[in-house]
Structures are given as C-alpha cells and as structure tokens.
Amino acid sequence: MxxxxxxxxxxxxxxxxxxxxxxDFQLIERAFALADAAHKGQARMSGEPYIQHPLHxxxxxxxxxxxxxxxxxxLLHDVPxxxxxxxxxxxxxxxxxxxxxxxxxxxxGKIKYRGVERYIxxxxxxxxxxxxxxxxxxxxxxxxxxxxxxxxxxxxxxxxRIALESLEIYAPIAGRLGMGExxxxxxxxxxKYVLPKEYEWTxxxxxxxxxxxxxxxxxxxxxxxxxxxxxxxxxxxxxxxYKHLYSLYRKLLKYGRDITKIYDFTAIRCxxxxxxxxxxxxxxxxxxxxxxxxxxxxYISQPKPNGYxxxxxxxxxxxxxxxxxxxxxxxxxxxxxxxIAAHWNYDETKGQEMMSDRxxxxxxxxxxIEWINQLAVMQNTIKDKKEFLASLEELKLDVFRDRIFxxxxxxxxxxxxxxxxxxxxxxxxxxxxxxxxxSAKVNGMIHPLDQPLKSGDIIEIITNKSRKGxxxxxxxxxxxxxxxxxxxxxxxxxxxDWIKDxxxxxxxxxxx
Ligand code: MN
Numbered sequence: 001m002x003x004x005x006x007x008x009x010x011x012x013x014x015x016x017x018x019x020x021x022x023x024d025f026q027l028i029e030r031a032f033a034l035a036d037a038a039h040k041g042q043a044r045m046s047g048e049p050y051i052q053h054p055l056h057x058x059x060x061x062x063x064x065x066x067x068x069x070x071x072x073x074x075l076l077h078d079v080p081x082x083x084x085x086x087x088x089x090x091x092x093x094x095x096x097x098x099x100x101x102x103x104x105x106x107x108x109g110k111i112k113y114r115g116v117e118r119y120i121x122x123x124x125x126x127x128x129x130x131x132x133x134x135x136x137x138x139x140x141x142x143x144x145x146x147x148x149x150x151x152x153x154x155x156x157x158x159x160x161r162i163a164l165e166s167l168e169i170y171a172p173i174a175g176r177l178g179m180g181e182x183x184x185x186x187x188x189x190x191x192k193y194v195l196p197k198e199y200e201w202t203x204x205x206x207x208x209x210x211x212x213x214x215x216x217x218x219x220x221x222x223x224x225x226x227x228x229x230x231x232x233x234x235x236x237x238x239x240x241x242y243k244h245l246y247s248l249y250r251k252l253l254k255y256g257r258d259i260t261k262i263y264d265f266t267a268i269r270c271x272x273x274x275x276x277x278x279x280x281x282x283x284x285x286x287x288x289x290x291x292x293x294x295x296x297x298x299y300i301s302q303p304k305p306n307g308y309x310x311x312x313x314x315x316x317x318x319x320x321x322x323x324x325x326x327x328x329x330x331x332x333x334x335x336x337x338x339x340i341a342a343h344w345n346y347d348e349t350k351g352q353e354m355m356s357d358r359x360x361x362x363x364x365x366x367x368x369i370e371w372i373n374q375l376a377v378m379q380n381t382i383k384d385k386k387e388f389l390a391s392l393e394e395l396k397l398d399v400f401r402d403r404i405f406x407x408x409x410x411x412x413x414x415x416x417x418x419x420x421x422x423x424x425x426x427x428x429x430x431x432x433x434x435x436x437x438x439s440a441k442v443n444g445m446i447h448p449l450d451q452p453l454k455s456g457d458i459i460e461i462i463t464n465k466s467r468k469g470x471x472x473x474x475x476x477x478x479x480x481x482x483x484x485x486x487x488x489x490x491x492x493x494x495x496x497d498w499i500k501d502x503x504x505x506x507x508x509x510x511x512x
Contacts, residue, residue, distance in 0.1 A: 004149050006048065007055045009036075015062045016071070024068045027094075031072035034093065038083035046153035053146055054078060060142040064182070064338045073101035074139050081106045104136035105143065126169065137173065141182050144170055148189035163193035167246075178307040178339030184244030191246040202249040205259055210242055213266050220268055220323060227288050228270075233280050236330060237271040263295070263314050267324040271333055275300055278327040282311050285325055289315035292322065300332075302456060305404070305415045308336055404455040414459075419452045420479045423470075426461045427483035434486055438464035450477040 009032045016023045035054050042050035058074045066074075072094060080087040080102060087106075091099035108126055126137070144166055151159040167190040174183040192199045217240040228235050243251070243265050255261040272278050278300060285291075295314035303309045311327040328336065406414050406425060414428050422442070427434035440447050441460040453459065470487045478484050 004052070004056060004146065006052060007059060009055075012055060012058055012062065012071075015059060016068075019062065019065055020068075027068050027072050028075070031075040031094065031098075034085065034090075035075045035079055038079045038085040042082065044150065044153065046150050050078075050082075053143075053150075056146040056149075057139070057142040060145055061139065064138070064142075065334070066138070069098055070101070070135055070139060073098050073105070073135075074142060076102050077105045077139060077143060101133065101136055101139065104133055105139055108136065108140050126173070134177075137177075138179075141170065141174055141179070141186065145182070145185055145189065148186065148193075151189075151193055159193050163190035166190040167194055174339075178335065179337075180308070180339070181337035182339075184247060187246035188244050191249065195249075198249060199245070202245050202252065205252070206242070206245060206248055206265075209259055209265055214240075216317075216321070217266055217268065217323075220317060223288075224268060224270065224285065224325075227284050228281060231280070231284050233272070233277055233284060235270055235272050235277070235281070237269075239269055239271075241267050241269045241326075243267075263292075263322045264324040267326050269326045269328070269333075271330055272327060274329060278311050278329065281327050282313060282325075285313065285315060289317055291315050295324075300328075307339065310336065404453060406453050406455065406457045406459055409458060409460045416453070417479055421452055421477050422447060422449050422459060422461065423474050423478045423487075424480040424483045425453060425459050427478075427480065427486050429461065431486055433461055433463060434483060435469050435490060436463040436465055436467045437470070438462050438467060449474070452479075 009029065012032070013025060013028065016025070016028065032055075036051050039050040039054075044050055044053055054075045054077060057077065058071050061071050061074050076090055076094070076098065079085050079090060087099055087103055090102055126140075147162065148166055151163065154162075166186050171183050171186040171190070174186055191202075221238050221240065224238055225235070243262075248262070248265060251262050252259065259265060270278075270281055272281055282296075292314045295312070297312040299308055299310050299312065309328065309332045312324060314322055314324045317323045404416055404418055404420065406416060406420075408414065408429065414425060416424055416428060422440035423434065423437065426437040426440070437449070439462045440449060441462065442453065442457050444458075447453075447459075469490045472487065472491045474487050475484060475491075478487060
C-alpha cells in the first residue's frame with residue numbers, strides 16, 4: 001500500500017538518455033551510488049527501500065528536462081538529513097553547486113508539523129530558499145510530488161496536513177512559476193486527501209464526461225487535421241487534453257456544479273511549428289466552425305504574467321456542442337507544462353548545462369520575479385511571528401491569487417494582483433510616484449484612483465510634485481501589500497506634515 005512503481009538506476013539512465021544522449025551519466029551514477037549506499041537498510045513508511053524516493057524525485061525532474069546537476073542533487077537530497085553522510089562529504093565529492101542545492105532542500109525542512117508556528121516557519125523557509133536558488137524549489141516540487149503519491153502509507157491526520165500544505169502553498173507557487181503540469185499534479189494528488197468526497201464526485205463526473213466525449217474528440221481531431229492539410233498548414237501534433245481534476249472541481253464550483261457549462265473540460269491541442277502557423281490554424285478553424293464571441297484569447301501577443309503563451313478559441317461544433325482549441329508551438333507547449341524549468345538549455349560546445357537568459361534572470365531575479373524578492377524581504381523585515389501571521393492573508397492575496405499585467409506609457413509590463421488600482425500601479429513604479437500621485441489616465445482617459453485596472457491597460461500616473469505624501473484614504477482601495485505598507489509608513493512618519501499641508505492653517509484654529 002502506498003508504494004509507487006519500483007525504479008532502478010538503469011531506468012533513470014535510460015530516461016535521461018532518451019532526452020539527452022550526451023548527459024553526464026558518470027555524475028548521475030556517482031550520485032546514485034552514494035545515495036544508495038547511504039540509505040542502505042532504510043525503508044519508507046510504505047515498506048519500500050528508501051532509495052526509491054530520491055529515484056522517483058529524480059525521474060520526475062528528468063521528465064521536466066532538468067539538467068544533470070539538478071538530477072544529481074535530487075538523488076542526494078535526503079542524504080545529509082537522514083544518513084551518516086554529511087553535507088561536507090557531498091561537497092567534497094560533488095562540488096559546491098550540488099552541495100548548496102542539497103543544503104537548500106534540507107533547509108526547506110522535512111515535513112514536520114507542530115501547529116501554526118511551524119506552518120509559518122515552513123513558509124518562511126520556502127520563501128528564503130526560493131529567493132536564494134529557484135532550483136531548490138523545483139527539486140522540492142518533485143520531492144513533494146512523490147511524497148503525495150505515497151501518502152496512503154502514513155497516518156491519515158499527517159497525510160491530510162501534507163496534502164493541505166501542498167494544495168495551499170506548493171501548487172500556487174508552481175502555478176506562479178508557470179509550471180502548469182506540476183501545479184496540476186500537485187493539486188490532484190492533494191485533492192484526494194484534502195476533500196475526499198468532492199474528489200470522488202469530480203472523478204466520477206470527469207470519467208463519465210471523458211467517456212461520452214472521447215469519440216467526439218477523435219472526430220474533431222481528424223477533421224482538424226484534414227482542414228489543415230487541405231490548406232497546406234504544417235502541424236506537429238493534434239491531441240485531446242482533459243482538464244486536471246482539481247482545476248475542473250474549482251471551475252465546477254464557479255458554475256453551479258454543472259459540467260455542461262464548462263467549455264474547456266476537454267480541449268483540442270494543436271502543436272504547430274511556428275507562431276505564424278498558430279495564427280493560420282486559428283483562421284482555418286474559424287472558417288470551418290463559428291467561434292463564440294469573446295472567447296478568443298491571444299496569449300501569444302499578450303502572454304499571461306506567468307509567461308503562458310498560446311492561442312485559445314472556443315467554437316460551436318455539431319448541433320450546438322462547444323469545443324475549445326489551443327494553438328501553440330512546441331516551445332510554448334513545454335514552457336506551459338514546466339514553466340521556468342523548460343528554459344534549461346544544453347550547451348553542446350562546453351558539454352555543460354547552461355541556463356537560458358530567462359532562467360538566469362530567475363536565479364538573479366530581475367523585474368519579472370520581483371515577487372520572489374518581495375517574499376524574501378518580507379520574511380526578513382517581519383520579526384514578530386504574530387505580525388507575520390497577520391500579514392499572511394495579505395501575502396496570499398498578493399502572491400497567490402490571479403494576476404493582471406498592465407503597461408506603462410513606454411510599454412514596460414507591470415505585474416499586479418487582480419483588482420489592483422492606479423495607486424498600486426503608482427507604487428509599483430516608484431515610491432515617489434505613489435507618494436505624489438494626483439490622478440491617473442488609463443488608455444488615455446482619466447480613471448478614478450479607486451477603480452480596479454484590467455489586464456492590458458496602459459496607465460499614466462500624473463504626479464503633483466508639491467504634494468507632501470499619500471492620502472491615508474487610499475488604504476481603503478490599495479490592493480498590494482507594497483502600496484499599503486508605503487502609505488502606512490508615510491502616514492506614521494509624516495502624518496503631522498501631511499495635516500499641515502492639506503488642512504489650511506486657518507482650519508487648524510491657530511495662527512502664528
Ligand atoms: Mn525527500
């Protein structure tokens with residue numbers, strides 16, 4: 001019970017070879033040998049030999065096309081914590097980089113839960129680890145995914161807590177990093193333990209739905225292939241995809257538990273050689289089937305904040321049946337499944353794993369992962385546990401809920417939480433812009449400061465340099481933690497000044 005398939009070193013090697021024939025197999029073999037020897041005699045709660053756990057984690061990472069260094073670190077990830085082999089020894093044999101990843105994983109913490117304090121401590125550790133080295137978090141996802149797959153073997157109460165933490169913290173972070181496939185797997189594996197009845201209900205609905213739709217989908221795929229061939233549009237693959245269970249469940253709740261209202265329960269996914277072919281295919285599909293109004297989404301020209309790119313459209317098929325199409329290139333496909341992890345490159349000349357520029361940005365964070373920095377800063381500045389707990393709600397809103405992306409007049413993209421207002425935008429640009437904000441123009445029109453922005457808006461903040469500081473009233477509608485903090489800070493420090501400035505001397509009743 002609770003055991004997953006049994007893997008061997010050869011399975012791992014074969015899997016890597018299929019993706020990267022020039023991989024550093026010696027490194028993988030050495031890491032496996034050390035881990036295998038160190039964990040010798042240890043068993044998982046499921047009864048299987050302990051080495052199966054790091055091996056499974058490594059296999060998940062291979063599937064994500066992770067570089068050799070990361071796979072080696074995954075094989076070694078529980079060694080210093082659970083065996084007699086120390087981190088020093090790992091450093092000696094495998095070098096600084098692998099040792100530092102292994103160290104990072106140990107710091108994120110084993111799954112031990114002692115109430116809220118522990119929960120917060122875990123969260124803090126995750127954020128720090130992420131800010132230091134995003135690769136640690138990616139290994140942690142693989143580690144957690146295998147732990148979730150073997151939850152049957154551990155006591156129910158503990159299983160529930162692990163699943164809940166995965167659902168509330170790990171999955172949203174994976175989503176935020178654009179790792180859709182990993183997010184889906186983390187959620188589905190946790191769903192079963194967190195909401196067992198709802199899980200069963202959704203599973204049954206999905207199974208029935210899939211069975212009834214399957215022949216339909218096959219026919220649409222054939223017809224689509226034919227249409228594309230007739231128009232000389234090349235394609236790589238066209239397949240049906242079914243929504244992950246938990247994400248289906250969330251959507252069902254939104255639509256009165258009525259599966260017929262969920263148009264993207266199944267979708268036809270078209271993998272095409274280039275962006276041009278994606279748009280061409282969209283045109284062909286629209287000429288054959290009538291698209292639903294307002295359901296055409298161009299995430300290629302306007303990617304989601306997490307980097308997701310694809311074209312989506314929903315069309316009327318036979319007798320009012322509705323089906324969603326998704327067009328993307330292989331590169332977009334891989335990025336949508338594994339997010340930043342898909343940006344691992346292999347440098348043939350150096351025989352080394354190299355990181356693409358985008359991935360480098362993530363390790364040396366720039367603007368686009370400002371939020372990871374914010375988390376790290378936050379856990380540093382908040383010394384008091386109570387304060388941290390109080391901020392947790394705000395933090396969840398900031399980081400984990402849906403994001404919008406808006407533009408400066410120069411075209412820079414600013415990533416904000418949903419429902420953000422021009423005030424949040426102003427503070428995201430610069431504290432001085434926020435503090436001296438007088439009014440805002442959105443898409444060229446004056447826009448009230450308390451009204452939410454929408455994705456794609458172009459925002460121009462009009463400042464008044466003689467303004468002494470923010471209006472405390474803004475706290476009512478500022479959405480981001482960043483803006484609220486800045487407004488509060490100013491209110492605390494400069495309230496007297498502000499009153500002096502805003503309220504005419506006469507009204508304060510005293511004359512000099
Ligand atoms: Mn582990």
